[in-house]
Amino acid sequence: MLIRRLILWTASASVVFFVVTTTGAFAQDFTFTIHHFLSPKAPAQKVLIEPWAKKIEAESGGRIKFEIFPSMSMGGKPPELYKQVRDGVADIVWTVPGYTPGVFPRVEVFELPGVHNGDAKATNLAIQDMMEDIATDLKNIKPLLIHVHAGNALHTVSKEIQSFEDVKGLKLRSPSRTGAWMVESWGAEPVGMPVPALPQALSKKAIDGALIPFEVAIPLKVIELTNFSVEMDGGERFGTATFMFAMNQNSFDSLPDDLKKIIEDNSGAAIASEIGDAWNNIEPLGMKLAIDKGKSVTQLSSAESTKFSAANDKVVERWIDEVSGKGIDGEGLVKKAKKAIAEHSK
Structure with missing residues (x-):
């Protein structure tokens, strides 16, 4: 009888141990850091990062x-964010690929003037269509979403831009190397800097203006520091910026399959349209706020817009030549991106 009881106790204890240990393994908690360069009030955090994080926390039980660490509060400067996520300093980052020139040559196609047409949804969906085409650029990280904003308006401090000639000689903040080429093609002087440095540069009159969308001009106080904003005819913008929401590959690989699926189900094509x-929707609200604050917001005439577009076309040609020298089919990427964006704009 004693032996039988010992056997039953041992068996029961084994079952309890198995349940406790396996349940513990499956219930393991994972805490990941998210690092970005904008303020906690910026659309990047309020519209993308916070809702995304809360949804995954809920779905993972x-x-x-x-x-979340906004405003580079984990240390470093905005151009270092890619290395931080690649090397595991941060588990997840939201950044601008253009801050690390030459690292993401294929991704650049979506920020070229004349490729993005002002519809962030259409370009986001086109990016998803072309993820295989740009995969080489993203091989060292786990991309969660590559997306764009509505497009850059030109904001100036003291000179209203009414013609192509008006920009010549101005010092203008550009968002990326292709943005710098665009500013150069206008006869202006590009000044490269991450967007958080923009308010100080404007207040100190180190630059005459900047290329950014209205939605970020509001939280950065650029509206208060400039007096004029201009778009091209019909609301067409001066190119855009691509953004990268990405995860360290080892951090992703550390997850069990069921949690990996939750991340996958809330990334890429699953959120591109919504974002x-x-x-x-945010961009016109930002423009309205600018107008309500008494800022001049205008559009160039068709004739003057054509002059900007002609100069911008040369930027696209320059980009094609530059990446073709690296063995990349730049012309093919431009054609494919334009076609995909047009299809998603219908």
Whole structure:
């Protein structure tokens, strides 16, 4: 009888141990850091990062948790964010690929003037269509979403831009190397800097203006520091910027399959349309706020817009020549991107 009881106790204990240990393994918690360069009030955090994090925390039953660090509060400068996520300093980052020139040559196609047409949703969906075409650029990270904003307006401090000639000689903040080429093609002087440095540069009159969308001009106080904003005819913008929401590959690989699926189900094509709509909706609100504050917001005439477009076309040609020298089919990427964007704009 004693032996039988010992056998039953041992068996029961084994079952309890198995249940406790396996349940513990599956219930393991994961806490990931999210690092970005804008303020916690910026659309990047309010529209994308916070809702995304909360949704995944809920769907994982609390097994995944996130700590968000805005305004480079984990240290470093905005151009270092890509290296931080690649090397595991941060688990997830939201950044601008253009801050690390030459690292993402294929991704650049979507920020070229004349490729993006002002519809963030259409371009986001085109990016998803072309993920295989740009995969080489993203091989060292786990991309969660590559997306764009509605497009750059030109904001100036003291000179209203009414013609192509008006920009000549101005010092203008550009968002990326292709943006710098665009400014050069106008006869202006490009000044490269991450967007958080923009308010100080404007207040100190180190630059005459900047290329950014209205949605970020509001939280950065650029509206208060400039007096004039201009778009091209019909609301066409001066190119855009691409953004990268990405995860460290080892951090992603550390997850069990069920949690990986939750991340996958809330990334890429699953959120590209929604985020595009959000950015499209935010931009006119930012423009209205600028107008309500008494800022001059105008559009160039058709004739003057044509002059800017002609100069911008040369930027696209320059980009094609430059990336073709690296063995990349730049012309093919431009044609494919334009076609995909046009299809998603219908």
